[in-house]
Amino acid sequence: MPDHAHEPLDDREVLAACRVHSDTALADHDPRATFGWDKDAAKDRFRIVADEVSELQKRLFAADERALLMVLQGIDAGGKGGTIRSVMNRLNPAGVSVHGFGVPSDEERAHDFLWRIHDHAPERGKIAVFDRSHYEDVLVVRVKDLVPEPVWRKRYEHIRNFEELLDDEGTTVVKFFLDVSKEKQRERLQDRIDDPDERWKFRKGDLDDRVMWDDYQAAFQEALRETSTDAAPWYVVPGDRKWVRNLVVALALRHHLEQIGPEYPPAEEDIDGLVVE
Amino acid sequence: MPDHAHEPLDDREVLAACRVHSDTALADHDPRATFGWDKDAAKDRFRIVADEVSELQKRLFAADERALLMVLQGIDAGGKGGTIRSVMNRLNPAGVSVHGFGVPSDEERAHDFLWRIHDHAPERGKIAVFDRSHYEDVLVVRVKDLVPEPVWRKRYEHIRNFEELLDDEGTTVVKFFLDVSKEKQRERLQDRIDDPDERWKFRKGDLDDRVMWDDYQAAFQEALRETSTDAAPWYVVPGDRKWVRNLVVALALRHHLEQIGPEYPPAEEDIDGLVVE
Numbered sequence: 323m324p325d326h327a328h329e330p331l332d333d334r335e336v337l338a339a340c341r342v343h344s345d346t347a348l349a350d351h352d353p354r355a356t357f358g359w360d361k362d363a364a365k366d367r368f369r370i371v372a373d374e375v376s377e378l379q380k381r382l383f384a385a386d387e388r389a390l391l392m393v394l395q396g397i398d399a400g401g402k403g404g405t406i407r408s409v410m411n412r413l414n415p416a417g418v419s420v421h422g423f424g425v426p427s428d429e430e431r432a433h434d435f436l437w438r439i440h441d442h443a444p445e446r447g448k449i450a451v452f453d454r455s456h457y458e459d460v461l462v463v464r465v466k467d468l469v470p471e472p473v474w475r476k477r478y479e480h481i482r483n484f485e486e487l488l489d490d491e492g493t494t495v496v497k498f499f500l501d502v503s504k505e506k507q508r509e510r511l512q513d514r515i516d517d518p519d520e521r522w523k524f525r526k527g528d529l530d531d532r533v534m535w536d537d538y539q540a541a542f543q544e545a546l547r548e549t550s551t552d553a554a555p556w557y558v559v560p561g562d563r564k565w566v567r568n569l570v571v572a573l574a575l576r577h578h579l580e581q582i583g584p585e586y587p588p589a590e591e592d593i594d595g596l597v598v599e
Numbered sequence: 600m601p602d603h604a605h606e607p608l609d610d611r612e613v614l615a616a617c618r619v620h621s622d623t624a625l626a627d628h629d630p631r632a633t634f635g636w637d638k639d640a641a642k643d644r645f646r647i648v649a650d651e652v653s654e655l656q657k658r659l660f661a662a663d664e665r666a667l668l669m670v671l672q673g674i675d676a677g678g679k680g681g682t683i684r685s686v687m688n689r690l691n692p693a694g695v696s697v698h699g700f701g702v703p704s705d706e707e708r709a710h711d712f713l714w715r716i717h718d719h720a721p722e723r724g725k726i727a728v729f730d731r732s733h734y735e736d737v738l739v740v741r742v743k744d745l746v747p748e749p750v751w752r753k754r755y756e757h758i759r760n761f762e763e764l765l766d767d768e769g770t771t772v773v774k775f776f777l778d779v780s781k782e783k784q785r786e787r788l789q790d791r792i793d794d795p796d797e798r799w800k801f802r803k804g805d806l807d808d809r810v811m812w813d814d815y816q817a818a819f820q821e822a823l824r825e826t827s828t829d830a831a832p833w834y835v836v837p838g839d840r841k842w843v844r845n846l847v848v849a850l851a852l853r854h855h856l857e858q859i860g861p862e863y864p865p866a867e868e869d870i871d872g873l874v875v876e
Contacts (some may be wrong), residue, residue: 338623349769395857403693410692416683416730420693453693522661529875589798598788598806 327447330358333403336383340557340570341551348558353503365567371572372412376581382447383417385584389444389493392575393455396500397538398509401561402453403442405500408568409575412450419444422453433461435477438483446492456481459559460545465537478548485554494553496578499546502561504535515557607635608809610850617834617847619776619827625820625835630780635733641846649689651781655856659724660694662861666721666770669728669852672738673777673803674815676787679730680840683846684776686852687728712736725771725789737822740775742814745864754824762831772831773855775848778822779838781812810834 331339356364381391394402410418421442429440435458444450458479460474485495487561511528514520530536536550550556559570608616613634616863632642634745645852671679687695698719721727737754740746780786784874788805792798808815827833836847 354690375639403691406693411688411690413688413692414680415687415690415692415695415728416680416697416699418692419696422693451692494755508875515870515873515875519863521870522864523868524866526867526870532875586796587799589801590803593792593798593801593803596792598785598809 333577335367335558336570337574337577340555340559340574342546342558344547346547346549346550346558347542348501348546351501351558351560352505353501353560353562357561357567357568359566359569360573361563361565364569368565368569368572371569371576372409373574375409375575376413378495378582378584379413379586380418381586382449382579383414384447384586386447386583386587387492388582389446389559390449390453390575390578390582391444391488391493391495392449392450393457393459393495393497395455395461395498395542397502397507398531399514400500400502401564401567402500405498405566405567405571406408406453407500408564409571410449413449417447418449418451420451420453423455423458426571436480439597440484443488443493456484457545457549461538461541463473464541467535477544481549482551482554485549485551489553494578494582495572497550497554497556498533498559498574499542500561500567501558504532506562507532548570609738610854613847614834614851614854615648616835617704617851618861619833619835620821621824623820623824623827625718625778625823625837626780627818628782628835628837630837630839631772632776633840636843636846638840638842640838644798645688645842645846645849648846648853649686650667652686652849652852652856655691655853655859655861656694656726657691658861658863659726659856659859660691661724661863663724663864664769664861664876665724667726667852668721668770668772669726669764670734670772670774671728671730671777672732672819673772673838674784675781675808676784676791677777677779678841678844679777681841682775682844682848683728683730686704686848687726691707693726694724695726697730700732700735704859713757717761720765720770732821733761734826738815738818740820742811755822758826759828762826762828769860771855773851774827774831774833775836775851776819777831777838777844778835781809783839785807 339469340351382388394405396402399563406420409422412519417521419442423438426438427541439452442450442452460477463469464471464474488495511532514524546556546558557570557574560566616634617628636644659665671682673679683697696719700715701713716729716733719727736746737758741748743752765772776839778828788801788809791801795831823833823835834847834851839844
């Protein structure tokens with residue numbers, strides 16, 4: 323924590339505060355954190371940062387050298403869909419693919435847990451967004467005891483190795499855990515039930531997961547600690563306030579795209595001064 | 600043509616005017632047409648119609664019954680990329696996939712011409728956008744004489760059958776030809792050359808295609824006539840003015856989504872009045 327905690331944090335400090343390390347405790351992260359930001363100013367800044375992300379995406383696409391994979395995890399009603407809508411729809415849709423990973427199909431289950439994931443990795447120049455991901459295989463699988471512990475426990479290393487492969491071969495991996503309080507989840511689930519246009523999204527099974535809240539938090543915390551690497555860092559994003567969440571995600575995307583530093587490729591030779599007839 | 604050609608056309612008349620029939624002549628379509636619209640008013644209307652398309656997309660996604668495939672064809676600098684950026688990025692990116700079809704890979708060429716296309720057909724609930732498509736196999740392939748005429752000529756029927764299959768099995772197909780004048784293409788290609796950030800997009804080969812302008816127009820006209828069906832209609836979109844183009848595409852998408860008429864699915868039983876603890 324910086325000395326002047328009452329002053330707004332700068333962008334670097336915010337990302338540092340959200341970044342997961344091997345001793346990160348979710349209990350130390352406040353889902354209602356604002357980093358000293360004013361709401362209206364943060365919304366204005368979000369639009370500016372999102373436009374910068376959009377410009378960087380154009381260059382990423384043009385350069386056609388590296389890709390970016392954004393992984394989104396969180397509980398039901400944690401805001402994964404809203405984050406995708408808010409942040410990604412300011413980008414050129416031709417350069418973005420979004421894939422939601424649900425319960426595996428029979429064919430997917432007949433392979434190792436990374437098989438279906440690898441298939442959706444982005445091609446050079448593109449940004450892929452995973453709404454849920456291979457992390458379900460150390461989260462729900464663990465909490466619901468779907469595979470034995472020795473199997474899911476070894477997956478941390480498989481995940482680290484896989485993500486290092488992606489990074490080394492040209493895909494930058496950035497991962498976000500949307501950190502929502504139990505009270506905020508209650509409120510959002512209730513809103514779903516009460517809104518006729520949203521009610522179809524609600525499954526009574528969502529409440530079973532809510533009963534296992536502490537088990538999920540423990541599983542998230544261990545998974546984040548075990549797999550937040552320089553090649554593929556995790557960020558804990560305060561999720562109760564959408565305007566904070568959106569700005570943090572945009573800042574992190576901008577940071578990692580700047581690290582890639584994509585540039586427009588050179589034109590073909592002898593084009594300078596060419597006149598089209 | 601309606602009697603009062605000096606009055607703005609209504610939406611139905613615009614779509615009817617753009618719709619391709621078996622006797623459509625591209626020469627009768629004006630790339631600079633405005634349908635009597637005022638520019639500022641049309642831009643405002645575009646935002647309204649795009650929001651309606653966005654609401655229909657939410658229902659399409661929720662209903663999870665039908666999909667929509669949007670095919671975009673046109674010459675280089677015809678505005679395919681700009682149309683995708685303008686129209687599609689008002690939609691939820693989680694429900695949209697965009698795929699550009701370039702020169703086929705060795706593996707793709709080892710199969711029939713619809714093999715790679717079928718692979719990218721949208722799943723239920725989704726909208727897929729094809730930036731170029733299977734139509735290249737009756738366009739560039741014909742103009743550049745890449746396969747014998749008896750082969751590409753039979754493809755019209757294969758395409759009609761394939762698109763009817765998609766429609767019957769749940770995917771509505773809507774196709775847009777972006778109709779740009781030769782002078783406007785000259786202007787846009789020149790802008791690309793003169794803009795350092797755009798120059799990388801320019802290929803000298805683009806000028807070779809321009810020399811074969813009339814051949815391409817003839818190939819487009821025949822392909823449109825042969826494959827504009829009730830199951831998968833073509834629209835000729837006036838492409839010289841972006842604000843006309845965007846509004847026409849949005850109107851057609853809205854029309855075809857309304858034809859699908861997606862509704863939010865019913866909630867699970869016993870949810871009414873449920874209180875989340």
